[in-house]
Amino acid sequence: MTRQRARVALARPPIAFVVLGALGVVFFLLPLIGLLARTPWNDLIGLLASDVVVDALVLSAVASVAAVIISTIVGVPLAWMLARVDFRGRSFVRGLVLLPLVLPPVVGGAALLFALGRRGVVGGPLYDATGLVLPFSIWGVVVAVTFVSMPFLVLTVEGALRNLDSRFEGAAASLGAGRWTVFRRVTLPMIGPSLAAGMILTWARAVGEFGATVTFAGNLQGETQTLPLAVFVALESNRDTAIALSLFMVAISLTILVLLRDRWLRSS
Numbered sequence: 001m002t003r004q005r006a007r008v009a010l011a012r013p014p015i016a017f018v019v020l021g022a023l024g025v026v027f028f029l030l031p032l033i034g035l036l037a038r039t040p041w042n043d044l045i046g047l048l049a050s051d052v053v054v055d056a057l058v059l060s061a062v063a064s065v066a067a068v069i070i071s072t073i074v075g076v077p078l079a080w081m082l083a084r085v086d087f088r089g090r091s092f093v094r095g096l097v098l099l100p101l102v103l104p105p106v107v108g109g110a111a112l113l114f115a116l117g118r119r120g121v122v123g124g125p126l127y128d129a130t131g132l133v134l135p136f137s138i139w140g141v142v143v144a145v146t147f148v149s150m151p152f153l154v155l156t157v158e159g160a161l162r163n164l165d166s167r168f169e170g171a172a173a174s175l176g177a178g179r180w181t182v183f184r185r186v187t188l189p190m191i192g193p194s195l196a197a198g199m200i201l202t203w204a205r206a207v208g209e210f211g212a213t214v215t216f217a218g219n220l221q222g223e224t225q226t227l228p229l230a231v232f233v234a235l236e237s238n239r240d241t242a243i244a245l246s247l248f249m250v251a252i253s254l255t256i257l258v259l260l261r262d263r264w265l266r267s268s
Helices: 003-011 015-038 041-048 051-084 090-102 105-116 123-130 138-163 167-174 179-190 192-207 211-216 227-237 239-260 263-267
Strands: none
Touching (some): 051 192, 179 192, 227 239
16 A cells, blocks of 8 residues: 555544544534524523623623733733743642643632632731722622633643743844843744734623622623623523523634634643
């Protein structure tokens, strides 16, 4: 068998893989089909324009954007340290940062409550000194969604930094550029696409957060009720609104993933 024929043969997927892969696609497609089949198309615009939906949309937008800003400011230096600095306990720190990815969100919310609540380890002294209460406020929503979404940015940026050709940075440093100049003029532009992907994924995760938010910040309409929480409440009181909101969030998430394509996989 020639090399060309061998490559063609290897490129053909086994029939069993095709069948099982198709079953996997159907498994993920069925919920979407069910959602589309039950969508009240005639009343869709009116449902999405209701006060409950608008309040939840505004709160989700504010909290998710704030989460992206905080995650970028804190997460990029953290990713740089994990990728470039060989310090004792780095594996533990990386595991700690990525813990929210595998931790049940409700557990994360409970941990935040014990730490930052009015009687928490940090929240208690903070309240006594400033009167600031994080739970059951928009600040609590921001803290909760940032906690669960920041790992996406750190993971993406760390992967990009590890795969970056350091010779460009070395060349800039040899020409007299300082560390900050090298990072700002060389490193940051080179990891720019991965950073953008991480920010978008962080935003999408923040918009979809439920468990940590309801546990730490509560579910108060107009104050802490985000889009996922509004869906949860609407499922018991107004199913059409729940379906409309669910379809809206599915459309946003699917669009983001299609636009990103395999950018996140390549960078991580």
